[in-house]
Amino acid sequence: MTSEYTVPSNWDTEAEIVIVGFGGAGAAASITASDLGAKVIILEKAPQGRHGGNTKVAAQGYLNPDSIEGAVAYLTAMCGPYEVPEDMVQVWAEEVCQNNDWISSIGGDPQEHQFQVGIEYPELPGSESTHKFHHGDILGYSETWKFFDKAVQERPIEILYETPGKELIQNDITKEIIGVKAIRDGKPYYVKATKGVILTCGGFENNQEMIRNYLPGIPYCYTNGSPYNEGDGITMAVTVGAELWHMNNFAGPSFALKVDEYETTFSMQALHFSKETPGGMIVIGSNGGRFFDEKYKHNHGKVKKNGVWAPMPTPCPLYMIFDHTLLTSGPLYDKEPRSAWNPMVDQYDWSDSNEAELAKGWIKKADTIEDLADQINHDPAVLQDTINKWNYSCELGEDIEYERKLMLNPLVTAPFYAVALSPTMLNTQGGPRRNTNAQIIRPDGSPIPRLYSAGELGSIYSYLYQGTGNIGECFAFGRIAARNAVADSPWI
Ligand SMILES: Cc1cc2nc3c(=O)[nH]c(=O)nc-3n(C[C@H](O)[C@H](O)[C@H](O)COP(=O)(O)OP(=O)(O)OC[C@H]3O[C@@H](n4cnc5c(N)ncnc54)[C@H](O)[C@@H]3O)c2cc1C
Numbered sequence: 001m002t003s004e005y006t007v008p009s010n011w012d013t014e015a016e017i018v019i020v021g022f023g024g025a026g027a028a029a030s031i032t033a034s035d036l037g038a039k040v041i042i043l044e045k046a047p048q049g050r051h052g053g054n055t056k057v058a059a060q061g062y063l064n065p066d067s068i069e070g071a072v073a074y075l076t077a078m079c080g081p082y083e084v085p086e087d088m089v090q091v092w093a094e095e096v097c098q099n100n101d102w103i104s105s106i107g108g109d110p111q112e113h114q115f116q117v118g119i120e121y122p123e124l125p126g127s128e129s130t131h132k133f134h135h136g137d138i139l140g141y142s143e144t145w146k147f148f149d150k151a152v153q154e155r156p157i158e159i160l161y162e163t164p165g166k167e168l169i170q171n172d173i174t175k176e177i178i179g180v181k182a183i184r185d186g187k188p189y190y191v192k193a194t195k196g197v198i199l200t201c202g203g204f205e206n207n208q209e210m211i212r213n214y215l216p217g218i219p220y221c222y223t224n225g226s227p228y229n230e231g232d233g234i235t236m237a238v239t240v241g242a243e244l245w246h247m248n249n250f251a252g253p254s255f256a257l258k259v260d261e262y263e264t265t266f267s268m269q270a271l272h273f274s275k276e277t278p279g280g281m282i283v284i285g286s287n288g289g290r291f292f293d294e295k296y297k298h299n300h301g302k303v304k305k306n307g308v309w310a311p312m313p314t315p316c317p318l319y320m321i322f323d324h325t326l327l328t329s330g331p332l333y334d335k336e337p338r339s340a341w342n343p344m345v346d347q348y349d350w351s352d353s354n355e356a357e358l359a360k361g362w363i364k365k366a367d368t369i370e371d372l373a374d375q376i377n378h379d380p381a382v383l384q385d386t387i388n389k390w391n392y393s394c395e396l397g398e399d400i401e402y403e404r405k406l407m408l409n410p411l412v413t414a415p416f417y418a419v420a421l422s423p424t425m426l427n428t429q430g431g432p433r434r435n436t437n438a439q440i441i442r443p444d445g446s447p448i449p450r451l452y453s454a455g456e457l458g459s460i461y462s463y464l465y466q467g468t469g470n471i472g473e474c475f476a477f478g479r480i481a482a483r484n485a486v487a488d489s490p491w492i
Helices: 024-035 053-057 066-080 085-097 100-103 143-153 208-214 232-239 341-346 355-359 370-374 380-396 469-487
Strands: 013-020 040-043 110-112 132-135 157-160 163-168 177-184 187-199 255-256 281-284 304-306 308-311 318-323 364-366 417-427 439-440 447-453
Touching: 013 024, 013 177, 013 469, 024 040, 024 053, 024 143, 024 157, 024 187, 024 469, 053 341, 053 469, 066 085, 100 110, 100 132, 100 355, 132 143, 143 232, 157 163, 163 187, 163 232, 163 380, 177 447, 187 232, 187 469, 232 447, 281 380, 364 370, 370 380, 370 417, 447 469
Parallel strands: 013 040, 013 187, 040 157, 187 447
Antiparallel strands: 110 132, 163 177, 177 187, 255 417, 281 318, 304 308, 318 417, 364 417, 439 447
């Protein structure tokens, strides 16, 4: 049946459908496969309680457009020059339009976001078809995820936590994927999949090498979602012949504090587009100058320049420079626990006075601009000049450099402070390319037999992105992958 090289003589366990990764896409796939009567095993890298991936810590919205035609038009326009095949867009649209019906059919409670805000590209055709939903009365706080987590746990689905998938086991002759080599208790653990394997293990948000290789002009970037998403699915799929797509597209960057003690980033209140904080604040890049409107409401990291949407510039290293008025106006960190990994999972308790973080050295303090510049390795004259320009803009009531409209407060009250900022992101979009059946395909377009994917691991989004699209796609392609994998006859 198979190669002597790749197939273990003893399998540790088996199922008809093996799902790698227990976030939104893994939940949708496993629920669908189980409800179709298949025996399902989920392999999850994280310990129980830290599973759920980006889905657990997301803002919890998912997409359910009100018309297939509108959804097709909007996604096609968002893809712009980075075209996605029409049949893929069509299947995506047909399936995302069924998200609410499906969620209701398994006992969920789809609620439309109270205000229909956040259509990111209203000028594009079909944008008006966008409708965003969440489960239950509350938006955020993992509520949609909790419903899916429970729905999986209530079904006869075996979940193996702390068991990361490492390699796909491929029949050397037929090239079918017949199982997964995972690691459990530090040892290889062989999981047979008699019908199919569905990869739903997220993106490469926490893999600096892939970030440098694939994201445009980003020297480093840190996630504010799940630290367990390290691009494992990309490595596994490429090894068995998959083509990659959309590797340079991601929901970012924005800027946040990253410290050694934590794997994910801390967002700064003062940088939030809708928050007005007292005190002076600017962000400087490597040349000591400002480089953008610090309060700009970007579209998932994309800004429009010269008529084209592109990722925000990242002239690293970056610093947020601010004065004593801002420091004493409340915690710098946005502790609002509605979404993001740190507030939802690690839950670092930032001090209200910011004194604890000053003591840790996360915030640098100096009595003069000159001393502050020394501490962050900048030319004092350049930093002073940048601050003078900013203070002049504030005096005029008009940002002469970047047209910033909010927090036009001068940096005047000593002491002065600096926080190192890093590019940060919600999620990557790239990964193995899939077809309309959610099969992972090779560069020649042929499917790798019995290998499927769903979710942000090789998502459909090639360029511009409409918020709630990722979780909407997780549910849609999770269902498609499961239906097709279950319909396969077993190889054994
Ligand atoms: C703060 C934040 C807010 C967001 N808000 C929204 C929103 O409101 N709406 C929206 O649509 N999108 C949102 N997104 C994006 C969205 O959350 C993700 O794109 C989506 O949830 C991805 O789902 P997934 O199932 O593909 O991956 P994930 O939910 O990330 O799940 C992947 C799982 O795979 C596991 N895993 C990783 N490697 C392995 C391995 N080798 N073996 C086994 N398991 C593995 C991980 O531990 C994880 O549990 C947000 C993201 C963030 C970070």
